[in-house]
Each structure stands twice: as C-alpha cells, then as structure tokens.
Amino acid sequence: MTDQSNLDKKYFLDRYVYNCPFCNRRNVSYGIEKHYSFDWTMDKSCQIYIVFCNSCKKQSMHLSYEHIHDYDFKHRLYFKEDIDIDSKLFYSVPTSFFILDNRIPEILRELITEAEGSLKMNFLTGASACMRKTIYELLIIEKCSALNYDDKIKELKTKYKDTDHELFNILGHIKDMTSDKVHEQSWNKWDSHALKLIIETLKAVLYDIYVVPAIKAERSKAVLQLTKKVKGFK
Ligand SMILES: [Zn+2]
Numbered sequence: 001m002t003d004q005s006n007l008d009k010k011y012f013l014d015r016y017v018y019n020c021p022f023c024n025r026r027n028v029s030y031g032i033e034k035h036y037s038f039d040w041t042m043d044k045s046c047q048i049y050i051v052f053c054n055s056c057k058k059q060s061m062h063l064s065y066e067h068i069h070d071y072d073f074k075h076r077l078y079f080k081e082d083i084d085i086d087s088k089l090f091y092s093v094p095t096s097f098f099i100l101d102n103r104i105p106e107i108l109r110e111l112i113t114e115a116e117g118s119l120k121m122n123f124l125t126g127a128s129a130c131m132r133k134t135i136y137e138l139l140i141i142e143k144c145s146a147l148n149y150d151d152k153i154k155e156l157k158t159k160y161k162d163t164d165h166e167l168f169n170i171l172g173h174i175k176d177m178t179s180d181k182v183h184e185q186s187w188n189k190w191d192s193h194a195l196k197l198i199i200e201t202l203k204a205v206l207y208d209i210y211v212v213p214a215i216k217a218e219r220s221k222a223v224l225q226l227t228k229k230v231k232g233f234k
Helices: 005-009 106-120 124-141 149-159 165-172 179-184 192-229
Strands: 028-041 044-053 059-064 069-071 077-079 089-093
Touching: 028 077, 089 106, 106 124, 106 192, 124 149, 124 192, 149 165, 165 192
Parallel strands: none
Antiparallel strands: 028 044, 044 059, 059 089, 069 077
C-alpha cells in the first residue's frame, strides 16, 4: 500500500470528507452549513464557508477569494468536485493546527501555525514576528545558553548530530536574528520566499528533534514487548 500519510496533512480531502480540527478525527464526513460573500476590496470578493463536522457537530470557518462551491440536484451545498480545496482557502478558523505532530511543544506549533496563516494572507510582518519568536522559544526550550545567536544555533547543531547540518546552517544564516535586535524592534520583515524557507526548515528541524526520537522509542518498545512473548528469549 502506498503511503497515505500526506492526506493527514490536509484540511479537506474532498467535497465529502475532511480531517476535523475539533474532534481530531481523520477522514470524517462534513457539510457546508452556510455560505456568505462580501466585498474584500472594490474589485475582489470573498467567500465565507461555515463547515460542520458530522461527527462532533462543531463548526469551522473558511475564507476563499474564489467561488469554490456548487449545488447538487437536491440544492445541497458542496465544495466543487476535482479541486484542491485547501489550496483555494487562504484563511481558516481553527487553523490547520493538527497538521504539526503533537509531540512538538505546543507553543512552537501555535506560533508556526500562526505564521503560516499570516503568510497565506500576505501579512509578512506578522508572519516574520511569529517565526522569530518560534526560533527564540525553541532556543529557550532547548536551553541553549550561549550569548549570541550564532553560537546558540551551533549548540543545537552539536546536540542534534543526526539532523542534517544544512538545516541548522540555514537557521544560522537568517539575517537580523541577533538577540539584541528583537528588543529594539528594528528588524525588517522577511519576504515570502524567505519566510517559506524558514518555516519549512524549522518544521524539518522540529520533526527531527521531537518526533523522530519518539517514533524510534515506540518501535523499540514494541519489539521488546515481542521478545517477552518468545519463550526462553533473553
Ligand atoms: Zn469533529
């Protein structure tokens, strides 16, 4: 069977099922409860979709600049067929918070989710601020005690030798990350390409630091459990 885990990373799988951010059930059926539209600017309208989970009945809200719905023969509202619904939405509440593994510390997940939401809406200053804070929080959680940013990243690199060094090099090369500047508020926002690079780099690092060791530990535990069932195995 092919690896389907990429589907866990989506909000909407198709017009019938999604990954519910409230009850955290995957592949659960949903419906569109309400649809409104309003004028975002003089020449751009925005669609609002209120979606409900058929399992927990909670409602979420999703915004799109495109008409991405149609009706079936019973006049029931659905998202259009054969579109990547996620790619058409620029903002959702709740955000797709569940996309990041819950073994990653909550504060880091919240900040990255907020950064991604801001980036989707092209709020680059907000997204930059969130990512700066994510990196600082990570350095605090990991107890990096060096005085300056470069050395803190080097500490991480030494601590997590199995993680691709290039990832830490990317974090180390981020401009304006000296610890003084965060207090001065004198830094510039990053452009969207830089932000995407920083977000993806950080996600890869966090996965290596918090998720990979946990998966390895679970596997070892499962194997050890099996050895207990084999008589005479020591
Ligand atoms: Zn639900």
